[in-house]
Amino acid sequence: MKASGRRFAVATLSVVCLAVSAFGQTRRVALSLQAGGAGHEENNLNVGLAAGIGVAAPLAPRLSVTFEADSWGTRSQTSFRKLYNGHLRVRPFLLGLRYEFRGNGYFTPYASAGVGYIETKFRIGSLPVIPNVTIDQSVRSGWAGYFGGGIVWRLSGFWDFFAQIDYLIRTAPGRTVVRDAALGLATDDILINLHVVYMKVGVRFLL
Numbered sequence: 273m274k275a276s277g278r279r280f281a282v283a284t285l286s287v288v289c290l291a292v293s294a295f296g297q298t299r300r301v302a303l304s305l306q307a308g309g310a311g312h313e314e315n316n317l318n319v320g321l322a323a324g325i326g327v328a329a330p331l332a333p334r335l336s337v338t339f340e341a342d343s344w345g346t347r348s349q350t351s352f353r354k355l356y357n358g359h360l361r362v363r364p365f366l367l368g369l370r371y372e373f374r375g376n377g378y379f380t381p382y383a384s385a386g387v388g389y390i391e392t393k394f395r396i397g398s399l400p401v402i403p404n405v406t407i408d409q410s411v412r413s414g415w416a417g418y419f420g421g422g423i424v425w426r427l428s429g430f431w432d433f434f435a436q437i438d439y440l441i442r443t444a445p446g447r448t449v450v451r452d453a454a455l456g457l458a459t460d461d462i463l464i465n466l467h468v469v470y471m472k473v474g475v476r477f478l479l
Contacts, residue, residue: 299330302432306474310344310362313467316351317360320344322470334372338384341365342470348394353462355446356396356409362466363391364440366418378426385419390442390466404453409446411464416442424476432476440468 304326311319324342331337343363348355368386375381392411399407422436448460 299333301330301479302328302336302476303479304328304340304434304474304476306340306342306434306436306472308470308472310346311469311471312346312465313469314354314465316349316354318347318349320346320362322472324472328370328476331369336370336372338368338370338386339366350399353460355394355411355464356399356407356448358397358409359395360411361393361395362468364416364418365389365391368418372424375424380424380426381421382424383419383421384436384438386417388416388418388440390414390416390440390444392444392466394446406451408449408451410449411444411446411466414442414444416440416466420470427475430478432478433473434476435473436471438468438470438472440466440470442466 305324306326307321307323309319310322322342322344324340326338326340328336328338341363343361345359345361348358348360350356366386366388368384368388370382370384372380372382391413394409394411396407396409418438418440420436420438422434425433427433444464444466446462446464448462450458450460452458
């Protein structure tokens, strides 16, 4: 994880820990495990299988602070001034607020929103062979926003099942580097649309 990502993760975990210490004795903290699919808006990026973990600490009867870390990989197809054929790894670290609406005792709908640090790593795949020419690409990690909603199904006093949809908002700077033995080095700065619809289901354990 890059330095900015580490600092963000440490800061957000500190916030959650403070919330736990302040409210944990009267309200319940939840740990979650989730999986799903991440569908990219960029038309040359495939859907990626995702998984992650999370924690939610209550701030008020219906309001919680949340932190989650997810990860998925997706294949890219060569497109003009976009990513070439290769594999993109995306790791969001998200800090947000979740508000739970009034439910019926078993099902509770909620809405969430927040910010996060998106770590990205691109590995270029096989390309047509051009003698004495090599091509590489990179995608810069950085900040993003998100919003979403879902529903919780109470299974027992300690376990919940949930389904959630998040919309992740980020446009990432990228760079294509071409090294030609005859012509030298050439670079092209590009923008990668990393807007994502992340659909996930999971279980929560209430402490």
